[in-house]
């Protein structure tokens with residue numbers, strides 16, 4: 031996605047550019063107004079809120095070629111059909127590339143997960159996503175093996191057409207994975223802190239079934255609604 035001039039606070043605000051930004055913010059769940067093409071206080075507030083997820087000094091302005099536009103473009107849903115569609119969501123999703131795992135996340139949640147990964151990397155960790163989305167079938171298998179207590183988890187959230195829209199991610203440090211070294215080196219604690227700084231839920235806080243590598247973008251109380259939204 032490109033824009034021809036700046037959008038937002040003090041921007042040029044050409045109608046076509048403003049509309050494009052409004053649509054992308056809305057796709058990421060960051061803007062609830064209409065794609066009116068008019069830059070108003072609601073849009074500037076939404077832009078600042080979005081920038082606050084990755085920048086220290088949100089200025090409410092989106093520039094052509096700037097960091098905010100790049101992040102916004104990531105909110106653009108991948109094409110579902112036709113040439114260029116990331117069509118093959120089958121198979122073992124733990125074996126997908128990091129990029130594909132990121133693509134399998136709900137777009138607004140993805141932005142926060144990327145901020146968590148960046149914070150961990152900045153603290154000299156080597157974070158890797160193990161699972162973003164996984165199919166309900168894989169989830170049932172994990173439950174049968176005793177690796178999960180749920181037959182539907184936030185990892186299984188999807189669009190009604192079956193394409194991934196995960197509200198959860200499992201993150202490890204590639205050097206230690208699930209070994210005791212991860213705990214000894216403070217990785218789980220750092221993951222929890224970085225997740226909570228983004229307003230996410232960390233599975234390590236759960237009392238009955240602590241899940242230290244797990245972070246999610248919704249509260250456990252929203253699981254039934256997420257399942258219904260997924261058409262499952």
Ligand SMILES: [Zn+2]
Pocket residue numbers: 185198199200241243244245
């Ligand atoms: Zn998980």
